Amino acid sequence: MTAPEEKPRVRKIGSLVNQLISRRGYAQVAVVNEIQDVVISLIDEQIRTSVRIGNLKRGVLEIYASDSVTLQELNFQKRTILKKLQKAHPQSNVTGLKFRIQAN
Secondary structure, three states: OOOOOOOOOOOOOOHHHHHHHHOOOOOHHHHHHHHHHHHHOOOOOOOHHHHEEEEEEEEEEEEEEEOOHHHHHHHHHHHHHHHHHEEEEHHHHEEEEEEEEOOO
């Protein structure tokens, strides 16, 4: 008696695309772009132009300031920005903010 032929496993294209997106990190890029818009809108208008949003790593969003005065102001607003961000974008799972001076 011969062994029955194994049929190739058929998968839906949607599941393959989702797997590829998550493996390559494309979904993370889209989330960061959405978060960037929200965070910029939450930051005080006077310092918005001096701020750049970085990556989201393990729930911590990096935010870069152009100078130490902006960095200090961001630290004063940290708790408020984080709470408003979590409320406006709960699916992002942002648990913390890390501020740094942007290297030129």
